[in-house]
Amino acid sequence: MKNLLEIKNLNACVGEKQILKDFSFEIEPGKVYAIMGPNGSGKSTLSNVIAGNPVYSVTSGKMLFKGKDLSKMTPDVRANEGIFLGFQYPIEIPGISYAQFLKQALTSKMKYLGQKPLDAVAYIKRLKVRAQALGVTDEMLKRPVNVGFSGGEKKRMETLQMAFLEPDFCILDEMDSGLDVDALKIVADGVNLMREENRSFLLITHYERLLDLIEPDVIYIMVDGHIVEKGDKSLARKLEENGYADYK
Amino acid sequence: MVMQTINKIISANEKINDVLMNQSGLLDVVVYENASYDLNLLQAGQSLKVKVSLLGQNACCTLRTVYLSGTDADNKIEFEVIHAVEQTNSKQEIKGVAAGFGKADFYGVIRMPHGSQKCEGSQSHKALLLSDNACIKCTPELEIYADDVKCAHGSSIGTLDETYLFYLMSRGIDETTARQMLIKAFLLSDMPQAFETEIDKWMEANE
Numbered sequence: 164m165k166n167l168l169e170i171k172n173l174n175a176c177v178g179e180k181q182i183l184k185d186f187s188f189e190i191e192p193g194k195v196y197a198i199m200g201p202n203g204s205g206k207s208t209l210s211n212v213i214a215g216n217p218v219y220s221v222t223s224g225k226m227l228f229k230g231k232d233l234s235k236m237t238p239d240v241r242a243n244e245g246i247f248l249g250f251q252y253p254i255e256i257p258g259i260s261y262a263q264f265l266k267q268a269l270t271s272k273m274k275y276l277g278q279k280p281l282d283a284v285a286y287i288k289r290l291k292v293r294a295q296a297l298g299v300t301d302e303m304l305k306r307p308v309n310v311g312f313s314g315g316e317k318k319r320m321e322t323l324q325m326a327f328l329e330p331d332f333c334i335l336d337e338m339d340s341g342l343d344v345d346a347l348k349i350v351a352d353g354v355n356l357m358r359e360e361n362r363s364f365l366l367i368t369h370y371e372r373l374l375d376l377i378e379p380d381v382i383y384i385m386v387d388g389h390i391v392e393k394g395d396k397s398l399a400r401k402l403e404e405n406g407y408a409d410y411k
Numbered sequence: 412m413v414m415q416t417i418n419k420i421i422s423a424n425e426k427i428n429d430v431l432m433n434q435s436g437l438l439d440v441v442v443y444e445n446a447s448y449d450l451n452l453l454q455a456g457q458s459l460k461v462k463v464s465l466l467g468q469n470a471c472c473t474l475r476t477v478y479l480s481g482t483d484a485d486n487k488i489e490f491e492v493i494h495a496v497e498q499t500n501s502k503q504e505i506k507g508v509a510a511g512f513g514k515a516d517f518y519g520v521i522r523m524p525h526g527s528q529k530c531e532g533s534q535s536h537k538a539l540l541l542s543d544n545a546c547i548k549c550t551p552e553l554e555i556y557a558d559d560v561k562c563a564h565g566s567s568i569g570t571l572d573e574t575y576l577f578y579l580m581s582r583g584i585d586e587t588t589a590r591q592m593l594i595k596a597f598l599l600s601d602m603p604q605a606f607e608t609e610i611d612k613w614m615e616a617n618e
Contacts, residue, residue, distance in 0.1 A: 214581050215580075215581070216577050216581075217573065217577065218573070218577075237580065237585075237586065238577060238580040238581050239580040239581075239582075239583050239584055239585045239586065239589075241581075242580070242581055242582055242583035243583045247581075248581050250578070253578075254574055254575060254578050256575055256578070256579075256593070256596065257596065257600050258595070258596025258597060258599060258600040259592055259593075259596045263592075264579075264582070264592075267584055267588065267592065268582040268583050268584055271582075271583040271584050271585060271588070272583045275583065307596075324582060328582065328583065
């Protein structure tokens with residue numbers, strides 16, 4: 164099957180510091196992947212590099228998404244092509260309401276895809292259905308983006324954005340951090356509902372408990388900027404018992 | 412351009428709320444006891460001085476201002492608030508942006524002379540530089556001769572936060588639209604929504 168995302172020998176750095184070192188992996192459509200690794204191994208850098216965060220610079224290597232070269236795309240184009248990054252620490256933006264933000268994001272995507280923008284009724288319906296499934300209230304949608312939200316609410320809102328924009332490739336960077344058991348279940352259910360034949364997920368996590376709720380097809384272990392092992396869900400159990408000592 | 416002087420007298424117990432745009436010259440306001448004067452001001456390339464004299468006990472004023480400076484549209488704004496008697500309050504909230512080769516010069520002074528005990532005054536100035544060639548100068552000044560007052564000022568001038576920009580762009584919003592959303596959110600937060608149309612027009616021309 165043709166890969167959704169293909170990364171080959173990617174090197175990337177922040178300032179002078181090299182983080183990704185000859186990183187290579189492949190993402191097939193319709194599969195759920197998890198990346199686990201010790202702190203500082205480059206997991207968040209990888210997600211930001213794929214999403215196009217200008218703080219990180221790619222020095223060599225290839226990233227192909229649906230066969231297209233990602234390096235030539237700005238972050239908005241990557242998003243409209245179907246890449247979504249759920250942030251580990253979603254930022255607060257005073258003065259922009261969630262409703263306004265989501266509407267602009269969807270309008271941008273439809274314009275990029277050459278589709279007619281949704282009318283007000285269709286837009287509200289699309290938003291409400293997804294908001295209700297995630298327990299997001301109207302009041303939360305009226306508030307400025309993430310301002311005054313708890314850690315759990317912020318992650319829930321990231322999941323809402325993902326459900327609303329319907330991307331093809333969803334990277335969830337430590338979505339389980341800061342979530343209590345109930346909130347984690349809500350968010351995991353939201354992700355599971357979105358699992359489809361053509362949609363892939365990359366879960367970045369430290370904990371097996373997330374992978375009990377969202378069962379991955381493949382687990383990658385990342386150490387010092389590159390993949391050191393690939394396996395199935397049993398890898399997570401092994402890590403839980405032995406830690407990363409075997410890979411250092 | 413004709414520089415004009417506008418005089419306003421806010422009589423005792425009166426409450427006045429003004430929304431003004433693109434003024435030049437001098438706005439001279441006196442506020443008597445138990446009266447309040449709220450000014451909501453938008454400036455986009457003018458030179459204006461606002462002088463408010465709080466002449467009666469419990470008189471207060473709030474000066475909210477948004478300024479937009481662009482190439483060939485510099486702003487010069489001067490605020491002078493005089494707490495002439497005790498127990499008076501003033502608040503200044505200024506937000507601005509400068510784009511292209513635009514310049515802004517804000518000078519704000521709060522005067523609390525002898526006898527102005529129990530007064531409170533504050534001034535906050537926040538601004539964004541939207542290009543490498545834009546220039547913003549802020550000069551806050553407190554002149555205090557009374558010993559039982561509260562008076563504060565703060566000023567910050569920065570650029571658009573790249574983290575915010577990336578967050579919006581990572582949701583598919585193009586850079587120009589994302590910048591405009593952030594600028595507008597910055598300017599309109601705690602400011603009159605009546606300025607929205609003017610800000611939109613200014614951004615179309617300058618961003």
